[in-house]
Amino acid sequence: MSQNKRAELIRRALLLFYRNGFHATGMDLVAKETGVSKTSIYKHFRTKDELILAVLRLRDENFRNRLFRRMEELADTPKAQLLAMFDALEEWFLEDGFKGCMFIKASAEFQEQDNAINAQAYAHKRMLVDHFEDLAAKAGADDPHALARQLLLLKEGAIVIAAMSHSESAAQEAKSVARLLLPV
Amino acid sequence: MSQNKRAELIRRALLLFYRNGFHATGMDLVAKETGVSKTSIYKHFRTKDELILAVLRLRDENFRNRLFRRMEELADTPKAQLLAMFDALEEWFLEDGFKGCMFIKASAEFQEQDNAINAQAYAHKRMLVDHFEDLAAKAGADDPHALARQLLLLKEGAIVIAAMSHSESAAQEAKSVARLLLPV
DNA sequence: CAAAACATGAACAGATCAGTTAACTTCATC
DNA sequence: GATGAAGTTAACTGATCTGTTCATGTTTTG
DSSP: HHHHHHHHHHHHHHHHHHHHHHHHHHSSHHHHHHOOHHHHOOOSSSSHHHHHHHHHHHHHHHHHHHHHHHHHOOOOHHEEEHHHHHHHHHHHHHHHTTOOOOHHHHHSSSSSSOOOOHHHHHHHHHHHHHHHHHHHHTOOOSSSHHHHHHHHHHHHHHHHHHHHTTSSHHHHHHHHHHHHHHHO | HHHHHHHHHHHHHHHHHHOOOOOTTOOOHHHHHTTHHHHHHHHOOOHHHHHHHHHHHHHHHHHHHHHHHHHHHHHHHHHHHHHHHHHHHHHHHHSOOOOOHHHHHHHHOOSSSSSSHHHHHHHHHHHHHHHHHHHEEEEEEOHHHHHHHHHHHHHHHHHHHHHTOOOOOHHHHHHHHHHHHHOO
């Protein structure tokens, strides 16, 4: 399989898992919707879980790239960028096909301790925190790590409520809290 | 089926769904672990989804009762009770068998729009907000509804991160933010 | 005691699940 | 043109899924 076809397979599988859930999406459907035969899929991924891990790797890359880039487009100081994160989230919530955070859902469906999918989902959140901490330090926060963790809580809460309520206001509610946390 | 047996069935099914997930828990397992034959289960619940809805009703009752009671035990002014919510959450996070919020997980597995399970999960969150708003008004908040929504975001974020990281510190991190939001 | 109501296990649909096997095609490289 | 790697379809495991049927208890109630 060419690199292109492999990437395309993962990209389409991502959409299926994101829309329908992981357990609810069978490998027959993945084969049908990606146009790649099940035999070929299993030649490149030993199990469904390995495919899911590849999907989450792609999602992590895409999501962080997009979020961080959008934060930089919307603002030019570290402090303003941290606030702009919530505007970027709001844009995401408003998109067609927004269905919450893929990592929260993966963690919810594979919650057994030491599960690789669960671990990878948390790794994504840690990478987000690291970036927030970086910006928080540049913004002159007293305790950049603590601030980054607090912003993460607000972000996750906003995503969960936005996904459940099909409303985007959670982003601005979270932003109003974040304003109080950032250094003046 | 007596009211007792029915209640016991729902109670045990709740544990199974909470621990293993909804799609990943089959009705054969529910029958085996509850001691109620599948025939009887389907005489009282037309579908698995109806059983899940009954389970979520029980969870909603139990969770709100327990949380609100614990908040009252831990503090005696409305403001202090809102802060004590995060201590109550921390206690929950530390319990054996803590596996995150059942409603977030239900919503993640049944995310199709207009799904009854999804709707009931969000209804639970709205009832929480209503109670928070009540306390916020009594605490003299300028905008009780806005404050209640902000506290909800912090609570959901803390639960999600606590469940993913198997660490309880999220509760106190959320509490430190909540302190800034409450009126002096 | 008898009738009605309910519960049971076990087998059975019919679909779908993850994953495998086998025979056939495509295609670049020697 | 032969070889071999890599792709394909399609049928096939054997298990599990939700939900039903049925024949046989067991309670409850009149």
